[in-house]
Amino acid sequence: MKYIIAIIQPDRLDEVMRLLTEKEIHLVTATNVMGRGRQKGIAEIYRSHKEAGSLLKKIKLEMAVNDEFVQPTLDAIKAGAYTGQVGDGKIFVLDLEQCLRIRTGETGNVAIG
Amino acid sequence: MMQRKWMLIVLFLMAAALPGWTADDLSAQGPVIDSGDTTWIMVSAALVMLMTPGLAFFYGGLVRRKNILSILMQCFMVLCLISIQWVFFGYSLSFGPDICGFIGNLDWMSLKGVGAAPSSYAPTVPHQAFVIFQMMFAVITPGLIAGAFAERMRFSAFCLFSVLWATLIYDPVAHWVWGAGGFLGTQGGLGAVDFAGGIVVHVNAGMAALAAVLVLGKRQGFPESLSPPHNLPLAVLGAGLLWFGWYGFNAGSALAANGLAVNAFLVTHVSGAVAGLTWCVLDWIRFGKPTTLGMITGAVAGLAAVTPGAGFVDINGASWIGFGSGIVCWLAVTAFKARYKYDDSLDAFGVHGIGGIWGSIAVGLWATKTVNPNGVDGLFYGNAHQFLVQVEAVAITMVFSFVGSLILFKLVDLITKLRVSEHEERVGLDLTQHREAGYTIID
Numbered sequence: 001m002k003y004i005i006a007i008i009q010p011d012r013l014d015e016v017m018r019l020l021t022e023k024e025i026h027l028v029t030a031t032n033v034m035g036r037g038r039q040k041g042i043a044e045i046y047r048s049h050k051e052a053g054s055l056l057k058k059i060k061l062e063m064a065v066n067d068e069f070v071q072p073t074l075d076a077i078k079a080g081a082y083t084g085q086v087g088d089g090k091i092f093v094l095d096l097e098q099c100l101r102i103r104t105g106e107t108g109n110v111a112i113g
Numbered sequence: 114m115m116q117r118k119w120m121l122i123v124l125f126l127m128a129a130a131l132p133g134w135t136a137d138d139l140s141a142q143g144p145v146i147d148s149g150d151t152t153w154i155m156v157s158a159a160l161v162m163l164m165t166p167g168l169a170f171f172y173g174g175l176v177r178r179k180n181i182l183s184i185l186m187q188c189f190m191v192l193c194l195i196s197i198q199w200v201f202f203g204y205s206l207s208f209g210p211d212i213c214g215f216i217g218n219l220d221w222m223s224l225k226g227v228g229a230a231p232s233s234y235a236p237t238v239p240h241q242a243f244v245i246f247q248m249m250f251a252v253i254t255p256g257l258i259a260g261a262f263a264e265r266m267r268f269s270a271f272c273l274f275s276v277l278w279a280t281l282i283y284d285p286v287a288h289w290v291w292g293a294g295g296f297l298g299t300q301g302g303l304g305a306v307d308f309a310g311g312i313v314v315h316v317n318a319g320m321a322a323l324a325a326v327l328v329l330g331k332r333q334g335f336p337e338s339l340s341p342p343h344n345l346p347l348a349v350l351g352a353g354l355l356w357f358g359w360y361g362f363n364a365g366s367a368l369a370a371n372g373l374a375v376n377a378f379l380v381t382h383v384s385g386a387v388a389g390l391t392w393c394v395l396d397w398i399r400f401g402k403p404t405t406l407g408m409i410t411g412a413v414a415g416l417a418a419v420t421p422g423a424g425f426v427d428i429n430g431a432s433w434i435g436f437g438s439g440i441v442c443w444l445a446v447t448a449f450k451a452r453y454k455y456d457d458s459l460d461a462f463g464v465h466g467i468g469g470i471w472g473s474i475a476v477g478l479w480a481t482k483t484v485n486p487n488g489v490d491g492l493f494y495g496n497a498h499q500f501l502v503q504v505e506a507v508a509i510t511m512v513f514s515f516v517g518s519l520i521l522f523k524l525v526d527l528i529t530k531l532r533v534s535e536h537e538e539r540v541g542l543d544l545t546q547h548r549e550a551g552y553t554i555i556d
Binding site: 010011012014032033034055057 | 179333334338536539540541550554555
């Protein structure tokens with residue numbers, strides 16, 4: 001079991017979600033986040049003053065998947081979030097120790113999907 | 114410091130270059146001016162002005178988070194742009210001395226000769242009070258169209274279109290219906306009545322909205338995967354401000370503080386209430402739950418529909434007009450739009466267009482001289498002719514506004530692209546058109 005965290009551009013969310021659905025990966029948590037990487041991006045202007053060094057809006061996607069779904073998930077996110085510009089984002093894959101479905105008490109591989 | 118001094122000098126020179134009002138105009142103030150009427154018109158103008166920011170919030174709450182500022186900005190932009198257009202030539206084109214029933218001439222350009230003395234349009238208030246009151250109508254009408262092309266129009270194209278539309282579509286139609294000698298109105302025309310702008314404002318803006326939808330096309334993801342309105346409380350606030358401002362819009366159109374104004378005030382309120390209720394109940398029956406958005410949309414539809422008849426119908430007529438608008442606009446938005454899948458994003462055509470058409474024709478049914486002795490009788494009061502006249506005036510305006518707007522959109526598209534790029538549309542208009550964001554995530 002792996003836990004996948006992806007930081008992507010907000011405007012790519014729809015496309016990523018579409019590709020994930022295509023690969024039958026339906027369980028995902030999305031959050032609005034602020035962050036900064038190497039991208040300078042579009043800075044906002046506040047009363048004619050350009051804001052310096054601000055954090056940029058990103059979307060964080062999190063999903064827990066069984067091992068055979070790791071590669072399809074990575075493929076879907078990469079294809080959906082790719083523009084070739086600095087700031088496209090990153091994907092992190094972590095080992096996942098345990099998973100428990102609250103409603104049934106199931107644990108492990110069956111609880112994820 | 115030096116720079117600031119120069120700016121002051123430039124500003125002063127600009128101010129000096131603007132047309133001034135001579136002492137003659139001011140001294141022409143005669144005894145016929147009624148202070149109560151004048152006060153009411155000034156208050157009404159302020160009320161109608163508030164409708165444009167109200168509309169901005171109404172529309173703004175309905176778009177996605179990334180586009181809220183683009184809507185507020187468009188509404189404020191028409192407030193600034195069209196106000197200037199109006200005083201310099203828009204007013205003269207609309208209400209100035211007639212040319213062949215089609216448009217006013219430029220005699221009143223820069224409000225030349227338009228001063229404190231009353232005009233034939235409103236004999237008990239200063240001419241300028243009438244100018245400022247009518248200005249707010251000219252301002253909000255292009256604003257209404259924005260609901261059709263929300264979330265995808267380039268800002269520069271919007272500005273250009275609004276000025277051209279106000280000049281080439283709004284001003285002529287205002288002249289046809291309300292101007293002295295206009296070929297549709299009661300002052301030497303066909304005899305169609307439009308108390309406060311059902312034809313001039315709502316039919317006109319609604320048909321332009323339909324043209325916008327056809328030229329610009331759908332937003333990405335329409336209709337399957339669009340996020341719901343991002344802030345309904347904001348939309349409710351906007352609808353409340355619109356309703357509040359509508360008292361100025363309709364009751365102010367009596368152009369006097371008298372019984373007719375009170376009648377307009379009352380029937381406006383009744384129609385809005387009946388239509389809000391009607392929409393709410395239809396939602397309840399059809400979709401199982403009464404919705405907030407449905408209720409406020411219904412109220413706006415009812416207010417739009419009673420606009421042409423506010424000074425001609427009683428509360429009986431207003432109730433039917435409100436009830437009818439609730440039904441036809443609800444059908445337009447929930448059934449017709451869903452069936453033909455055109456992206457009238459915030460239902461500018463479905464609510465204002467359809468509501469305006471219904472209301473302007475319905476005046477021909479429920480108008481009665483018991484309300485307004487200087488008005489007309491409708492079909493239900495024994496005058497079938499008025500009904501036909503209303504239908505004719507609405508049809509002419511619909512065709513003119515639709516075709517004219519279609520041509521204008523195509524023209525603006527040739528000069529400067531109408532629609533933002535796909536990338537800009539995904540990122541949102543706030544960031545790409547204005548380099549601002551409506552909301553922050555971290556405080």
